[in-house]
Amino acid sequence: SKKTDTAATGTDGADTTTVAFVPKLQGVPYFEAMNAGGEAAAAELGFEWVYRGSTTADAGAQTDIVKSLIQQEVDVLVVAPNDPDSMAPVLQDAADAGIEVMTADTDAPNSVREVFVNQATAEGIGTALTDSLLEAMGGKGKYAIVSCGQTAANLNSWIEVQKEVTAEKYPEAEIVDIVYAGEDEAKATSMAKDLMNAHPDLTGLVGECTSSAPGVAKAVAETGKIGQVFTVGLGTPQAMKQYLDEGSASTTILWDVEKLGYLTGWAGKQLADGTAFSATNEVSADLPAVEYTDSDKMLLLGPPLEITKDNVDQFDY
């Protein structure tokens, strides 16, 4: 069937703007939820939303996709870079092609992006993770972190904060080890078990990303240590539900991903229309006051959410 893409081939100056979003990879609930939010924004604010992700999370594949979007002459390009610095060059190409460039979820600070839609500050996430875990652990004890990609910039920045917060606020608590399981839940589970074996007195585990959060919870459940070892993590609600219910996961730290997607779409539309952001923006009824800091050109969704078994059912992703 013909792709009637008046906007895409923007030559005939049609008015519909196209905002394209490139996730780190397709198919994971997190980005699919952002996509849903973006589509909602597109419907309400009247622009075209393109969502195109690769099957593997690497800079090369992402670059090819960005290229195809440049070729498509979209008006706004939003990227959640797998590797921030690697994206800089191709984002430059996009800007040269007259496309408004922005980042969401993960920033590319050294790039030409005009705005970064941030879900929450590293401080916010790191602190929330640490506080909710140590609340479960009773403010003291040894815990370990099961992270994912060794080179994932944002995860590493959160871990830094967790270290600081633990050191300052919880003198009796200690991070005994940090391991990397990649985007592989099974590996995360097995590594979590290794950690519990290596440190019999371990009382806490953090799953740093959406694949290791359920992973560590599963490990606790399978070793029957529910109540002895507490886990928190950045997991998507539906994936964490069963663990939150059975108690192998205390809390999962996240934010309203669909709202993040909506905000992203909105921001893209603003860029396309050339409307500048003000210090606080009324984006929608759900997002009455989104803050914008001009120094680092960053839109901030707000503080992270603490999702527990009580509110997990509010989210359908």
Added chain:
Amino acid sequence: MSRSPATAPTAPRPAPGGPPPAREPLPARLLRIALTERVALLAVLLVVVVAVFWWQGRNQYLVAPYDLPYLASALESMVPVCILAIAQLLVVVSGRGGIDLSVGGIVSLAGMVFGFCVGPFGWATAPSVVVAVAAGALMGALNGFLVAYVRFPALIATLATSYAFGALALLSNDNAPISDEPVQELHELTRSLAVPGVGDVPLQVLTFLVPVLVVAWLVLARSTYGRSLYAVGTNDVAALYATQPVRRTRFLAYVGSGLLAGVVAVVTVAQFASARPDAGSAGNGMALPAITIAVLGGVAIQGGVGRVGGVVVAALLVTWLNAGILLAFEGSEGSRYQLLALGLVLVLSALLNTLALRRYGRIS
């Protein structure tokens, strides 16, 4: 099957006493070559793919025009995989189950070496490039020593070293990429070059890919070493009896592979303006795609057979096919259908090839 790419079809033998074999008409001849010669088959396929997508683009079936500039810019992602496929060509041809799974690890580690030289050490580009490529060659030499002299199965030796190199790359800078000012400026090496009539061609095609291809072709098709390599790969005992330096020949193939991986490391660092410790392992890693391209290009895994031409055509085919598929879909399906397309091209072209070879009586 394994015979097809590298050997000219046997001319009909004038059956003594019998009637001389009838001259084959040109079209039939072209068809036979197209079907029996892997390179020709792929070339035809390439033309078809490009033509179809171009036509679709013209008639708005794609989300964007499939034109020369786009094809040119797509070459950027082909440079690394194509060079690495040539590296695989070298080692696979060298025989005895030759293969190099460690190219990914080498790209990562050599890339970090390059990053350190340019960044923290603040060296000039030229010496840094030399050091990085040399580092690659050195790692290749380790593989070569293990395979040719200690007689490790290539698959095991290079798998082990790929684990090791990858780990060292991560350790080298504690997981962090190197992307400070000087490293970012390296992007100049891979800026695109406006070619009149074509559009912007990525510079590395001319500065890295083409030279590599020319040299590889000269070495394999024209040099004494190339001949020795094919002999060793076909039957290393016979090669030994034919006074070939079997071990050295095989060893050098792996050195060459490592060296090319070093070149790719430089290209990748420049292209992404940052030296990433997981450059060669991110996603599916760099080794398997490279091997896939080599195999598609008609390199026979049992050794002794394979050509630069075939690998290049295969790389072009896959690159431009993928580029087209991305434009064929609005959403995310594109990158999934890329998998399907690659799989089908691999199997069907090989199938066609074998059927043809049986039809034309080249395999018994």
Added chain:
Amino acid sequence: MDGSGPGGQGDVLLRATGVEKRYGGVRALRGVDFEVRAGEVHALVGENGAGKSTLIKIVSGAETADGGTVTVAGTALEPGSTQAAMAAGIATVYQEPHLFGELDVAENVFLGRELRHGGRVDRRAQRARVVELLEQIGLDPAIADVRVADLPVAEQQLVSIAKAFAHSARVLVLDEPSAILTDREIEILFAVVRRLRAAGMGVVYISHRLDELAQITDRVTVMRDGLVVAGEPTASLTVRRIAELMVGHAVGGRGRRQRAVDGEEVLAVRGLGRGERFRGLDLTVRAGEVVALYGLVGSGTSDIARALYGITPATDGVVAVDGRQVRLRSPRAAAAAGITLLPGNRKAQGVFGDKSIAFNISSAHLGFLSRSGWFDARREREVAEHYISEIAIKAPGPDTLVGNLSGGNAQKVVLARQLVEKPRVLVMEEPTQGVDVGAKEEIHRLVLELAAAGSAVLVISTDLAEVLELADRVVVVRRGSVVREFAAGATQADVLAAAAGDAGTTPGGTAADPTSAPTSAPTGAGGTP
């Protein structure tokens, strides 16, 4: 004579009619009719590339014919199925031994038709049976559970013969079984074949050693260029006549040559040795001289050859070429010293199967054919074309894949490789294995020419007739050391006795065998049975 047994009287067991086979452009078979009767040994002879192996491959289901039919005892055979052929009672020994290096002898013999016990392979029964078989064909029963890869190629050939005997067949096909066997082993083989014939079996016997035919076969079918040109009782044919039928024209006979050799010492070997393989070898070969190294399988001659070529270097002793002492650490070193080797195992050590004739010939002369690291493909072609005509390699051209050549033509290609750079010392292992009379003469002529041109030639052959025909001196090796040396003109009996030692083989013992008399006639077109 012994040959005319019940031959030809029995009813037809195997009949092939109008068999056609093409390989691409090559017409290997052009409507061949062929039959084997019960209780006859039927010889199939022809030049290299005549189509013998192709025919028997089709009969055994290893290849599928393009036309024609094969019937066994009247019932048509399913084409292209080895199982069907076996089931019909056809057992085949192919020209190239087809065994599994990683498996042991017993398993090889029964592979595909294992003796079973409750579904499992009955190793004990198999082993017992194999020990019998090995003894029948004169092999050391101890090898029953040895990896085939560890056996010398001649023993491998015998194992594949044992494999064919192992199963009660009605038709036994032997494709050049004698090509790499010693005369002694051949006699043993004949004894077994005679017993099978007596038992009413039909035997197809392919060979280039025409003098054997009179001893063992009842009928001879001659093929040329994929056609049958004659089929007559052996008794009514002479070796010369058969040779003429094969070649298609009269062949010139030639008596044993007598020539004085007074060239200077080219190859001088002193006290050469390697572990238990061989020791204390003293040997000299003069310019223009042809010396033969003769020994039974396992006597160590092959190891001496490998040592002289630096494949498995000697551990002690010295070698000098033209008076200069040389260290033979690797084949390259040997070649640099002017020594080249025609390897004994064509398939494994000789040919690059899926490469062209040109590639195969040039492979040992890359330096010679290169200018400053760049390979000269034009000269390569010229060289290849030169030898294709020079030693009559039957092939479309230099681009033909050697894997597609007949056994004998492949052998010629490997030989050509040794000649390109006019070596000072030419060591030849089984120089004419699987080569037809015509080609054999050519190769012998070449060897002599090479010698005449001042090279020193060391022939390592188990074909005694050939040894005596070619050599100016025969050096007999037993258990790794020289036991005796004969000047030209020695009789087969003497040499054989020396080689076999006293182990039950005195000239008398040989004479006792009625068939041994004809054996001593020189091979080639020369003598008559």
Added chain:
Amino acid sequence: MSVLATRPEPAAAATTRRRPVLRGVEGQELVLIGVLAVTWVALSLATDTFLTGGNLRNIVFSVAPVALIGIGMTAVIVTAGIDVSVGSQVAVVIVVVGKLVRDAGVPLLPALAVALVLGGVLGTVNGLLVSYGRIHPIIVTFGTLNVYRFVSLQIFGNEQVSGVPGTFAVLGGGQRGQLLGIPAAFLLAVVLGALMWCYMRFWPTGRHLYAVGGDPLAARLAGVSVRRRVVSAYVLTGVCAGLATCVLIGSGGLVQQNAGAGLELAVIAAVVIGGTSIVGGRGTVLGTLLGALLVGTITSAVTLLGWSSQLTNLFIGVFILIAVGADLLRERRRRSR
């Protein structure tokens, strides 16, 4: 006759060069057992946590999938083939079965059957393309690696399967997945491995696998039905992949799109470390299981010793070289004697 039967000389070689085949345990297996033993002893001395039930359980459980697929892969590689598509086979089976047990609530046995059959089908496609299509296995399976991955992603349809029930818990890593305190998944691998070991050693068709790998032409001439053997090896691998998938689903939870990614290398590594010749004709399942165990041990050892986890792969690499290298040296010495 007896006069004629002069033996060829009992060549000095016979004693040295010639070694009888089919001794109880192959060289590489001995070496691996040695290396494993040393490592385990060292670890139990170095840490007081290694020799704990929990840890050993975790090790053997985490190697179970690789070991299971390795059983089939050994057969494939012995026939001089290779199957790099196992990871994608797992992906297809895991999404289908995952959705079945979650959405249709299919119970254990039917789900298991589906997994095995589906795996078998995927394997059959490979086998037929290799044997009847006469395409080199690496081309075929690189092709299907991509095609199967595509298929599974289409079935996933943009969302991972979360909240999978514990239908397969008996094969999972939890208490329910244990038999006498040993993970059932691992026991399964051991039992199947033993069966396969006997089959490849004592049954005619099992031996034929070696013949096919050693020299297919010779095998055909000997009357071995080469194609059937080849197909059977790939089918078996597919079935094993199906079984391994059930272990991966285990006590349920999350099923990701990247399931099985990179598994092919882990399996092939285990097989080749186990002494199976990549060019075919030689190898045993026992070696494969030991190879898998070695890799698993090292992975968890690094964490137990509290070393930075980037070191893991470094050590795996080094140990592979040690384990395989030791056998090479043995062989070298044997040959030079």
